[in-house]
Amino acid sequence: MSEIIKQPLLEVKDLKQHFSINMGAFKTKPLKAVDGVSFSINKGETLGLVGESGCGKTTVGRTILHLYKPTAGEIWYNGKKIETKQDIMEFRKKATMVFQDPYSSLNPRMTVADIIGEPLDVHKLYTSKQERQERILELMGHVGLNSEHAARYAHEFSGGQRQRIGIARALAVNPDFIVCDEPVSALDVSIQAQVINMFDELQDKLGLTYLFIAHDLLVVRHISDRIAVMYLGKMVELADAATIYDRPLHPYSKSLLSAVPVPDPKIARANQRIMLEGDIPSPLNAPSGCPFRTRCPYATEQCAAEMPEFKEVEKGHFVACHHVAEVN
Amino acid sequence: MPLLEVKDLHTSFFTDAGEVKAVNGVSFNLDHGKVLGIVGESGSGKSVTAYSIMQILAGTGKIVSGSIKVDGQELVGAGEKVMKTIRGNKISIIFQDPMTSLNPTYTIGHQLMEAIVLHTDRNKKQAYDRAVEMLRLVNINEPEKRMDQYPFEFSGGMRQRIMIAMALACEPDILIADEPTTALDVTIQAQILELMQSLQKELGMAIIMITHDLGVVAQMCDEVIVMYAGSICEQGTADEIFYNPCHEYTKGLMRSIPTADTAGSKLQPITGTPIDLLNMPKGCPFAPRCDAAMKICLTQRCERMEINEEHAAACWMNVKKALDAGELALKEVATSE
Numbered sequence A: 001m002s003e004i005i006k007q008p009l010l011e012v013k014d015l016k017q018h019f020s021i022n023m024g025a026f027k028t029k030p031l032k033a034v035d036g037v038s039f040s041i042n043k044g045e046t047l048g049l050v051g052e053s054g055c056g057k058t059t060v061g062r063t064i065l066h067l068y069k070p071t072a073g074e075i076w077y078n079g080k081k082i083e084t085k086q087d088i089m090e091f092r093k094k095a096t097m098v099f100q101d102p103y104s105s106l107n108p109r110m111t112v113a114d115i116i117g118e119p120l121d122v123h124k125l126y127t128s129k130q131e132r133q134e135r136i137l138e139l140m141g142h143v144g145l146n147s148e149h150a151a152r153y154a155h156e157f158s159g160g161q162r163q164r165i166g167i168a169r170a171l172a173v174n175p176d177f178i179v180c181d182e183p184v185s186a187l188d189v190s191i192q193a194q195v196i197n198m199f200d201e202l203q204d205k206l207g208l209t210y211l212f213i214a215h216d217l218l219v220v221r222h223i224s225d226r227i228a229v230m231y232l233g234k235m236v237e238l239a240d241a242a243t244i245y246d247r248p249l250h251p252y253s254k255s256l257l258s259a260v261p262v263p264d265p266k267i268a269r270a271n272q273r274i275m276l277e278g279d280i281p282s283p284l285n286a287p288s289g290c291p292f293r294t295r296c297p298y299a300t301e302q303c304a305a306e307m308p309e310f311k312e313v314e315k316g317h318f319v320a321c322h323h324v325a326e327v328n
Numbered sequence B: 001m002p003l004l005e006v007k008d009l010h011t012s013f014f015t016d017a018g019e020v021k022a023v024n025g026v027s028f029n030l031d032h033g034k035v036l037g038i039v040g041e042s043g044s045g046k047s048v049t050a051y052s053i054m055q056i057l058a059g060t061g062k063i064v065s066g067s068i069k070v071d072g073q074e075l076v077g078a079g080e081k082v083m084k085t086i087r088g089n090k091i092s093i094i095f096q097d098p099m100t101s102l103n104p105t106y107t108i109g110h111q112l113m114e115a116i117v118l119h120t121d122r123n124k125k126q127a128y129d130r131a132v133e134m135l136r137l138v139n140i141n142e143p144e145k146r147m148d149q150y151p152f153e154f155s156g157g158m159r160q161r162i163m164i165a166m167a168l169a170c171e172p173d174i175l176i177a178d179e180p181t182t183a184l185d186v187t188i189q190a191q192i193l194e195l196m197q198s199l200q201k202e203l204g205m206a207i208i209m210i211t212h213d214l215g216v217v218a219q220m221c222d223e224v225i226v227m228y229a230g231s232i233c234e235q236g237t238a239d240e241i242f243y244n245p246c247h248e249y250t251k252g253l254m255r256s257i258p259t260a261d262t263a264g265s266k267l268q269p270i271t272g273t274p275i276d277l278l279n280m281p282k283g284c285p286f287a288p289r290c291d292a293a294m295k296i297c298l299t300q301r302c303e304r305m306e307i308n309e310e311h312a313a314a315c316w317m318n319v320k321k322a323l324d325a326g327e328l329a330l331k332e333v334a335t336s337e
Helices: A057-064 A085-094 A112-122 A129-142 A147-151 A159-171 A189-206 A217-223 A241-246 A251-258 A265-270 A301-305 B046-054 B080-086 B108-119 B124-137 B156-168 B186-203 B214-220 B238-243 B248-256 B295-299 B316-324 B330-336
Strands: A005-022 A028-043 A046-050 A072-077 A095-098 A177-181 A209-213 A226-231 A234-240 A311-314 A317-319 B004-015 B018-030 B035-039 B061-070 B091-094 B174-178 B206-211 B223-228 B231-237 B305-308 B311-313
Touching: A005 A057, A005 A209, A028 A057, A028 A072, A028 A209, A028 A234, A046 A057, A046 A217, A057 A095, A057 A177, A057 A209, A085 A095, A095 A159, A112 A129, A112 A147, A112 A159, A129 A147, A129 A159, A129 A189, A159 A189, A189 A209, A189 A217, A189 B248, A209 A217, A217 A241, A226 A241, A226 A251, A234 A241, A234 A251, A241 A251, A251 B186, A265 B214, A265 B238, B004 B046, B018 B046, B018 B061, B018 B231, B035 B046, B035 B214, B046 B061, B046 B091, B046 B174, B046 B206, B091 B156, B108 B124, B108 B156, B124 B156, B156 B186, B174 B186, B186 B214, B206 B214, B214 B238, B223 B238, B223 B248, B231 B238, B231 B248, B305 B316
Parallel strands: A046 A209, A046 A226, A095 A177, A177 A209, B035 B206, B035 B223, B091 B174, B174 B206
Antiparallel strands: A005 A028, A005 A072, A226 A234, A234 A317, A311 A317, B004 B018, B004 B061, B223 B231, B231 B311, B305 B311
């Protein structure tokens, strides 16, 4: 992993993303997909963002890139707040995204060269056709594709190769920051490792900063410097990757980590899993106070009354829980 | 006599592009009360093996040869009439996606009772009671109320519980679980796996667990089969497979999983891309991606060889290892071929 400079590249302050859901008869209800999330990512760092489906992790990634207009909150990039349309266009030359599904995120009617070249066209990043072509071939080289692949269509490639095309497209504008939204979860184990290594190598070579969104906790631990855990639109814990795994403090993080099946029979048989009762509540009917209280074995009246503050309990370790002391 | 005996099973799909040998000579036994894991990547033939046992292959798929025996009864070529007495009663299956495997237009109760009435001689009233009992068994609260609800009113984890309830309603001897938790979140996956484990102990059935997740295998299985390109490359007890892998593909798989120790270092992936089943190589199917491949691997397929009583693999590296260790003389190899 490359050198991390202790200076935030991206700062997210109290970000909220509420979607309005049509309930029929002119009634709408807010779906609070992301509800007050704050964090920062340092230059050259990988921040892992984990949580179960519906927790808002993908929405955080998309809202940062202004694919959705944030309902509230601020996004600062390199010390500058992103506000106007012009800011957004400039920001998107520096920040790009790799999507989860390598099948639906590539246009089947475009050749690989055109897919990778499209961001160059949009942002007018070349002066001649030849320069465009050279840049495309250079990008393909970065991700281990060769020039023969340029004229082919996406359907001619396997899942792993398609994800490489998606990564080359994300690299086209020469970004500093990439949101990786579940980039390996659609891939087989043996291919997954190839792509993870490529993310590592590209980070070293190009000095990239990643927001790595995934639900596979083994993958996230491998690639991340710090990890944030989300539950129902809120961030519940944030710490160094090793700390989160060795000493999770939030009851949700504890049960989430204990639920991960360990690929080692002796450990797996002896493993004491902390079982959670029930399912994640619908974000349309999120519980009052702490979102986790309905499944939390330590929940009290205080948890129903007020949302615990997301505070630093030890250096660099943030938790949102009223009962951190008792739980641990 | 083993509960399930699969011998030299060959299943192919006859497509416009040619014959796809999805399962290419698979043999294994399953005893009462055991949990067998089948692992492999997409296209390795693990699901097709299960579908062949149930004989629920898609249109172009066909069992070409081989034998599948349940309690000594031959299923290959037995016909649909016999299979109807096997499915549900002897062998049940649950699928990966609990949304698409339930009918959205009928209530849960209707679908549960349908299975029970069809496979047992219970009447409607008894079937209703049995369905409620099954829902209670898989920890669904207020089962009487839930019986009248439709699949969309349930979460993914609950739908998978209902699938399990349906599969177990007629007390099968074998439950085939085809990636039962792949579509679920980890905390829900943990609930479902624990439910399956406790039901397995309670009811004493055998489970075939099909998955690509080695973590799930480690937690659930007594025995493991590793498949690649339609063939078994290695099989044995879970401990043998995890702690003493003897096939280069299995070793590669184990190396490529991220663990606590790999953080901050490079993973060791298996190189290359998955195999094209329409253009199978002549020798070992894994040879084109294998770092240890020798000349013989490219031309000749290695037969299944016993490592010990609990473990067998089909990899020439084991022969080489035995030769290097002086446990085998070259002459022996030459004559045995």
